[in-house]
Amino acid sequence: MSVQVVVRDNGGLARVGLVRRRGWSERAIRRAVEAGEVSRPRKGWLAAPGADPLLVCAARDGVVLSCVTEARRLGLWVLERGDRSHVAADPRSGGVKVGVDAGGPRAAVVHWSRPIVPRHPDALTADVPASSARWRRRSTDRASNPSSRRGCPGCGSRC
Structure with a gap:
């Protein structure tokens, strides 16, 4: 070995x-x-x-893959077809730097929130229950109020 x-x-x-x-x-x-x-x-x-290049990037950037990015990796169907990865970072972590595209916008959507389900320190992906809870909450918000601008619970963006 x-x-x-x-x-x-x-x-x-x-x-x-x-x-x-x-x-x-x-x-x-x-x-x-x-x-x-x-x-x-x-x-x-x-x-x-x-x-996996996405996992290598997550390790490099000090984040975990989450939201639609993790859903795609797991082979789940997702509505969104955006090119930007979705990652999560603890709101207290100041050293997180995800790539920036040449034009200026971030190469990833960062959800600055504590995990719904505690993660192991070595984890590079959000747990499925945590991600699905985020998706359910977001779907419920949009279903009850289609014009809702709340977006993702972690970052508030309409990702």
Whole structure:
């Protein structure tokens, strides 16, 4: 078994702490990074080649995939066809920086809200119950008041 196998078996991304708990030293991890077996999208994270690019971006940016982006990843039907990813970040996290398009707007819609269902610190996706609760709340708001401008509960945008 190698560092790359540990990361790959964890879904393509893993915290360095997990790899260390599986018996690999920091030196072995450094060697795997130098050899190109894994990469470091962000301090404390390792990614295997071929890992889901959305998850790599989430790790890099310190956010979790949520809302319609996670629904699409799960193969659920979604009405929205926008190109921007939807991510969630804790409102107390100041170090979150998602990409910015050349024209200026953010490359992602950020929902600055606490999760409805507490997440594991290593999670890179919002739980389905949390996302579905957000969708239900939004659908109910729109059904009862189609002209509602409330938008998503996390950010208030009409995403």
